[in-house]
Amino acid sequence: MTKWHIFKGNKIPHDGINIHPLPPPPPWREFKGKVLEERNLEPDSRATRRLGSSSRQKTFEASEIEIEMVNASLYLRRPLLVTGKPGTGKSSLAFAVAHELKLGNVIYWPITTRSTLQEGLYRYDAIGRLQEIQLARFDEANKNKTIPDIGQFIRLGPLGTALLPSKRPRVLLIDEIDKSDIDLPNDLLNIFEEGEFEIPELSRLSEKFETVKIFPYDGSETVPIARGHVLCREFPLIILTSNAEREFPTPFLRRCLRLDIKPPTPEKLEKIVHAHFNNISVDAEEEIEKLIKLFLTRAQENDLATDQLLNAIYLTTQGIDLLIKDKSKSNLIDAVLRHLNTLGTV
Numbered sequence: 001m002t003k004w005h006i007f008k009g010n011k012i013p014h015d016g017i018n019i020h021p022l023p024p025p026p027p028w029r030e031f032k033g034k035v036l037e038e039r040n041l042e043p044d045s046r047a048t049r050r051l052g053s054s055s056r057q058k059t060f061e062a063s064e065i066e067i068e069m070v071n072a073s074l075y076l077r078r079p080l081l082v083t084g085k086p087g088t089g090k091s092s093l094a095f096a097v098a099h100e101l102k103l104g105n106v107i108y109w110p111i112t113t114r115s116t117l118q119e120g121l122y123r124y125d126a127i128g129r130l131q132e133i134q135l136a137r138f139d140e141a142n143k144n145k146t147i148p149d150i151g152q153f154i155r156l157g158p159l160g161t162a163l164l165p166s167k168r169p170r171v172l173l174i175d176e177i178d179k180s181d182i183d184l185p186n187d188l189l190n191i192f193e194e195g196e197f198e199i200p201e202l203s204r205l206s207e208k209f210e211t212v213k214i215f216p217y218d219g220s221e222t223v224p225i226a227r228g229h230v231l232c233r234e235f236p237l238i239i240l241t242s243n244a245e246r247e248f249p250t251p252f253l254r255r256c257l258r259l260d261i262k263p264p265t266p267e268k269l270e271k272i273v274h275a276h277f278n279n280i281s282v283d284a285e286e287e288i289e290k291l292i293k294l295f296l297t298r299a300q301e302n303d304l305a306t307d308q309l310l311n312a313i314y315l316t317t318q319g320i321d322l323l324i325k326d327k328s329k330s331n332l333i334d335a336v337l338r339h340l341n342t343l344g345t346v
Helices: 046-050 053-059 064-076 090-100 117-121 126-138 158-162 184-194 250-254 266-276 282-301 306-317 326-336
Strands: 080-083 107-110 122-124 154-156 171-175 196-198 211-214 223-226 229-231 237-242 257-260
Touching: 053 266, 064 080, 064 090, 064 237, 064 257, 080 090, 090 171, 090 237, 107 158, 117 122, 117 158, 117 184, 154 211, 158 171, 184 196, 184 250, 223 229, 266 282, 266 306, 282 306, 306 326
Parallel strands: 080 237, 080 257, 107 171, 171 237
Antiparallel strands: 122 154, 196 229, 211 223
């Protein structure tokens, strides 16, 4: 592995960014956000566990080009747009990087047709705050009740949380960006370029509210925001995934590095299988080899995802051949390895 690599793809957690610090960013990618309070990041947060990150980060097999492009993204402080067929490990790459470089839990932003930049940055519950103010004013039984702090009604979104100034970059996974409304990629341009945004509800407060504490997307402890302005110090490692279902505007592509993940080779499939299954018997090895060959044959005909192969192997290694007839077993495997983009027969 070349010496300039910080992310090595070996699944071994290390303080690579501390031992081998990132070089200064390009002059046009330098950010000077002030760290008001360093967060204590837990790699096993509830949001992360829901995504099954423990399995992803320990079993993901990074290829040479994937390792190269992740390191290039870290050095250049640029988002990484990862394109590939479903099940090729696009989102797992983010978990592998966060795990190996000890960058805390992955901040996850799943994209739908309704996703907006505002949602990604922060949310303000204006109605909830208005109700609390009215209750405080008309509560005759408790005349000393104070008006609630506005910070209680603002929560940062995934992108806003990733941009909080910190000494180490966070990992933000923007999943399936090609599912977004046509405007979202263009809306992200300024954020990707400037690494900052403003919360108007805070910036227009009087000077006595110099710093307001609000909730981040991935935690229950508040973080301080000065004058409603968020400017990153270390640009986050932003990994955007796409199933190549649409084209993106040129200005958006210009601000990203691009990585195309190819379907796994037979050798890589074997590594993935052995990473997921321990203590495989000799008999099971023979069955697994047959399933891998079947998977590769069908993948040439139409789309299949790697996790379909893992599902088929799991059923086989659970001894289903002792529970059902060979024909039924064959039908079950056929159903599990069904092509992704067909509605008819296998």
